[in-house]
Amino acid sequence: MTLVVAIDGPAGSGKSSVSKAVARQLGFGYLDTGAAYRSLAWACLQAGVDLTNSDDVASHIEQVAAGRPLDPDSQHHIVGGVDITEDIRGSEVSAAVSSVAQHPDVRQALNLGFRQLAEDTELPGVIIEGRDITTVVAPDAPVRILLTADEATRIARRQAESAGLDASTISNRDRADSAVVNFMSAADGVTTIDTTDLSFDDTVQAVLELISQTGDQGAHP
Numbered sequence: 001m002t003l004v005v006a007i008d009g010p011a012g013s014g015k016s017s018v019s020k021a022v023a024r025q026l027g028f029g030y031l032d033t034g035a036a037y038r039s040l041a042w043a044c045l046q047a048g049v050d051l052t053n054s055d056d057v058a059s060h061i062e063q064v065a066a067g068r069p070l071d072p073d074s075q076h077h078i079v080g081g082v083d084i085t086e087d088i089r090g091s092e093v094s095a096a097v098s099s100v101a102q103h104p105d106v107r108q109a110l111n112l113g114f115r116q117l118a119e120d121t122e123l124p125g126v127i128i129e130g131r132d133i134t135t136v137v138a139p140d141a142p143v144r145i146l147l148t149a150d151e152a153t154r155i156a157r158r159q160a161e162s163a164g165l166d167a168s169t170i171s172n173r174d175r176a177d178s179a180v181v182n183f184m185s186a187a188d189g190v191t192t193i194d195t196t197d198l199s200f201d202d203t204v205q206a207v208l209e210l211i212s213q214t215g216d217q218g219a220h221p
Contacts (some may be wrong), residue, residue, distance in 0.1 A: 003028075003125035004118050005211055006138040009147035010131075012154025014195045014203055016148065019129040020072040021204045026211070029070030029123045033137065034132030035099075036110055038088035039064040040079050041096040051099040058106050065113045070121060080210045089189050111137050145207060146186040149196040 005028070009015040016032060025028035040057070041062055049056040066069075069075050077085045087093065101107060114137050118126045128137060134144040186192045191210055195203045 001213075002121055002123060003143070004138050004141040005125060005127045005143040005207075006128060006133040006141040007129040007144070007145045007147060007207075008131060008134045008190070009079070009129075011158055012157040013147040013149050014157070014200065015129045015147045017126045017200065018195075018203050018207060019150040020075075021200075022207050023072040023125075023127045024212070025124070025208065026125060028072075028125035028127050029118075029121055030072035030075070031068060031070060031114060031117060031126055031128045032075060033073070033110070033114055033119045033128060033133065035077050035088060036037055036064060036068060037097050037101050038093050039079050039084060040106070041093050041191060042084050042088050043079050044100060045092060045096055051096055054103040057100055058109060061106065061109050061113075065110065068113070068117055070117065070123065070126065072127075086196070089116075092119055107132075107136075113205055114138075134188045139187075144187075144190040144213050145210060146190050147194060147203070147207075153196045 005022070007015050016034075017030075019032050022028070040060060041051075043060040044051055044057055048062065049060070050074050051057060071187065075085065076083055077088060114128060118128060118138070128141075130137070134141070135144065138144070154194050193203065193206050193210075198206065
């Protein structure tokens with residue numbers, strides 16, 4: 001059975017880079033759920049659909065749902081035979097992804113796909129990271145973590161990653177997404193790791209220790 005580690009957190013909390021590092025060390029898969037939403041946003045933008053129309057957005061799920069990458073060292077996102085790995089990190093997709101993610105039926109369909117990927121893999125474990133992972137995607141995972149940091153730290157990290165990124169972009173994205181899912185506070189049974197004063201290596205070690213302590217409770221699904 002595959003051990004699922006569910007990791008939530010806002011932008012700049014370190015969840016993506018930490019999740020990949022942990023997956024790499026443990027030989028686990030890494031599932032970037034945010035990239036799936038970004039891929040869907042890209043597909044919708046390419047098709048010129050109305051992002052406020054749930055049916056129009058949902059009609060593009062099938063082309064982005066198949067073959068989500070699990071290798072932490074090879075995160076290539078393909079839609080319609082096109083490698084959009086770089087494109088989905090652009091400003092246009094970043095501005096559109098919250099609109100795509102606001103539709104409950106879209107989230108439900110993508111979540112089913114995430115669970116199926118974790119269930120079908122032969123890897124010993126999968127790190128699933130994103131928003132609402134610990135409460136909706138994998139609420140029964142034996143290891144559930146909320147990575148967080150204060151806003152100033154998160155903004156500084158994102159600006160270091162993306163030159164010219166405006167602080168308000170991060171704050172606005174968090175506010176828009178928090179209207180749909182709660183990723184700023186830990187649910188019952190979820191362990192919070194505040195990374196504000198932790199180095200990257202210290203954060204990775206904290207997650208590894210938590211998996212070591214609780215991972216023997218059982219596998220999911």
